[in-house]
Amino acid sequence: MKSLDQTTIVFTSRSANEGFARAVAACFATRLDPTLDEVADIKTAVSEAVTNAIVHAYPDTLGKITMRLRLLEDHQLEIQIKDNGVGIPDVEQARTPLFTTGNEERSGMGFTIMESFMDTLKVRSVVGKGTTVTMRRRIALRAGGGQ
Amino acid sequence: MPITIDKQNGATVISLRGEVDHHSARTIMENIDQTISSTLPMNLVLDLSSVTFMDSSGIAVLLRSLRQMDQLGGKLRVVGIPSQPRRVLEAAGIGRIITLA
Numbered sequence: 425m426k427s428l429d430q431t432t433i434v435f436t437s438r439s440a441n442e443g444f445a446r447a448v449a450a451c452f453a454t455r456l457d458p459t460l461d462e463v464a465d466i467k468t469a470v471s472e473a474v475t476n477a478i479v480h481a482y483p484d485t486l487g488k489i490t491m492r493l494r495l496l497e498d499h500q501l502e503i504q505i506k507d508n509g510v511g512i513p514d515v516e517q518a519r520t521p522l523f524t525t526g527n528e529e530r531s532g533m534g535f536t537i538m539e540s541f542m543d544t545l546k547v548r549s550v551v552g553k554g555t556t557v558t559m560r561r562r563i564a565l566r567a568g569g570g571q
Numbered sequence: 572m573p574i575t576i577d578k579q580n581g582a583t584v585i586s587l588r589g590e591v592d593h594h595s596a597r598t599i600m601e602n603i604d605q606t607i608s609s610t611l612p613m614n615l616v617l618d619l620s621s622v623t624f625m626d627s628s629g630i631a632v633l634l635r636s637l638r639q640m641d642q643l644g645g646k647l648r649v650v651g652i653p654s655q656p657r658r659v660l661e662a663a664g665i666g667r668i669i670t671l672a
Contacts (some may be wrong), residue, residue, distance in 0.1 A: 446624070464624075464655040471626040475593040521663075531630035533663045540662035561614035 426504075429455070434447040437478040437487045437507070442571065445474045445491055445505075452493040453501050456563040465541040466501065466561060472534040473557045475504040482508025499565050503542075504558045511551035546551055573600050581610035582648075588621040591656070596628040603636055613645040620651030630655060632662050639670055648672060 433448055435441045446467040453466050470491070477489045487509055494502040501547075512518045524532035539545050544558040551554040577584045585606055587599060607615065617636060621626070633649060640647040650672040651658065660671060 439592075442592050442594050443590060461654070461658075464658070467624065468655065468659060470625055471592055475626065475628065479593065490635040514641075531627045531634060531663070533630055537627050537659060537662050541658075 425496045425498070425500070428495045428497065430492060430520045432492045434488055434490050436480040437489055437509075438497050439475075439478055440476070441489070442474050443472055445489075446470050448491065449493060449503060452495075453563070455495055455501055456501060457566055458563045459566075462561070462563055467521055469541045469559055469561075470503060473559070474501070474536050476557070477505060477507040477509065477555070478527070480512070481507035483510065496560070498562060500543075500560050500562045502558065503559045504556060506554065506556045512547070512549040512555055513551055515547050515549050526565060535540070538554040573580075574599065576606055579616070579662060583610050584616040584618055586618040586621060589623055590591065590630065591622055591625040593626070593628045593643075596632055599632050600635055603632070604639070607639050607643070609615035611643060613643070615640050615645060615647050617647070617649045618651045619649060619653065620653055622653060622656055625656035625659055627659065630657065633660075633665065633669055636655050637645040647667070 435444065449470040449502060450463050452465050453463060455537060474489060481487060487507060490506045496502055519535040521533060521536045538544040542561045543559045546558045547555065573588050575586045585603060591599060615636065635657065637647050648670045652671060660666065
């Protein structure tokens with residue numbers, strides 16, 4: 425699908441950057457004139473993906489996280505969160521509700537929420553090389569909405 | 572993430588404020604743990620009305636609070652849930668195990 429515009433940010437896997445990533449994605453999404461609920465959904469999905477990278481990709485070290493945001497045809501927003509961390513041995517298992525390899529601070533619902541709040545979710549992972557999560561959400565076209 | 576603790580009608584009420592994410596969750600859990608262990612409440616209310624954002628880290632906070640109240644033989648209620656946190660809780664099906672007002 426054709427990309428109409430895009431931006432990329434790179435940040436370290438510090439938990440303080442979760443809010444930063446949410447804010448950047450929300451600002452970029454305003455190009456599609458989303459409702460407040462749609463912005464909240466996007467922020468929630470980004471928060472889950474970035475938190476996964478911080479907690480699971482780089483468990484004992486700081487690493488680099490790349491977030492690419494693209495405006496696509498058909499009023500769609502694509503969000504890609506990429507890390508170069510430890511990777512996920514079994515992606516299907518990781519996407520199972522309540523499954524987590526984290527501690528008590530994790531609920532194991534991250535992928536479930538990403539799936540619920542976005543239209544599509546793709547997870548590619550190679551152990552030892554990293555994980556890329558790509559999500560798309562179509563924003564309803566409203567009167568006066570632009571790109 | 573400041574939290575406030577109050578007593579209302581015999582219940583201990585903990586009010587959360589601001590963003591509940593992985594960054595803030597550990598501090599929130601520690602505050603709730605401390606409140607429960609020091610007051611041993613039979614009824615704990617978590618008031619989310621001043622929460623501006625919550626992701627699945629908030630679910631872990633609620634589940635941990637529920638486990639602790641179960642161990643005490645007490646009850647947990649979650650009240651004042653704004654729209655965005657409610658959608659997160661509903662997507663996770665938390666309403667089946669925690670009373671959401």
